[in-house]
Amino acid sequence: METAVKKKKSIINLTITAVTLVFITGTLYYLSKYFFKQSQSEETNDAQVEAYVNPVSARVGGYIAKIRFEENAIVNRGDTLIVLDDREYRIRVAEAEAALEDSRAQLVVLHASIRASRTATTVNEDQILSAKARLWQQEQDMKRFRNLLQEEAVTGQEFEQVKARYDVASNDYNASQHTLTTSFSRIKELEAREALLLADIKRKTAQLDFARVNLSYTVVTAPFTGRLGRRTIHEGLQIQPGQPLVSIINEGNKWVTANYKETQVAGMQPGQAVSIALDALPGKTYHGVIESISGATGSKFTLLPPDNSTGNFVKITQRVPVKIILTDQDLNAVKVGMNATVSIAKAPQP
Secondary structure: OHHHHHHHHHHHHHHHHHHHHHHHHHHHHHHHHHHHHHHHHEEEEEEEEEEEEEEEOOOOOEEEEEEOOOOEEEOOOOEEEEEEEEHHHHHHHHHHHHHHHHHHHHHHHHHHHHHHHHHHHHHHHHHHHHHHHHHHHHHHHHHHHHHHHHHHOOOHHHHHHHHHHHHOOOOOOOOHHHHHHHHHHHHHHHHHHHHHHHHHHHHHHHHHHHHHHHHOOOOEEEOOEEEEOOOOOOOOOEEHHHHHEEEEEEEEEEEEEEEEEOOOOOOOOOOOOOEEOOOOHHHEEEEEEEEEOOOOHHHHHHHOOOOHOOOOOOOOOOOOEEEEEOOOOOOOOOOOOOEEEEEEEEOOOO
């Protein structure tokens, strides 16, 4: 009986000893593996997945007529997301088109007036020639009758009649010249008005283009391919220009920002290989490369950066943001904002 008890105690002691040895061995293994890893790489768990998250904003105001997206949906660039009530904007386009057509019609009328004025100048030139010929004839008559009057071959009344006809011909000739000058001035005036009308047509063309652009803004489309965020709007809601409507995540451009301690970044450089483990996806390792290392610590980009000259100085190890581009092809499971553990192999010492 006593021998059985001793045997049992011996088995228990051996079991305890074996378990203790296994525990110690395992602890030593993992500790050695941890310290070996620490000696070969720089690691931090202060890292997150990031991407461009852009708000899709309204360019014009109005009432929402249709919503053509669902929360968290994948959309392609140019897909229609929201349609606004565009009746008001169509009316503005019609008004701009009518104003432009009116100016173009005025230009057509003006061109016709210029052509008519130029034709009138040709008529005036012919009238001047006719008046000049009549004036020459009356001058000759004046000379003859003056000589005849001196010889008393004609009466003074007859001479006065000839002189009156001469004065009328002279005035007609001067009037014809003045009419021609007026016609040329009229043409210059019309040509100056043509420049004003052409400028007005450009202005109204720009107004029409602006009205059409605003009309196109009543259809809100996706700026790039990505995944949409939460839907917080509904049909019939009135929106204002610049109001954010929905956020879109650029699924084609994801990266990890790892905030390393300032004592860890000495040997890092762009192009260095990186291993990434996500808390949400245990057992899965992603790969990447360092794209850039920030030129300042993260605290310097805050709204109120610390000022150590105030006298209340407490030395704190700063962190430097390191941007890491993911090189894996399949990143559908990687979500923006996920926590990550990043490991970068140390550069060999020279």
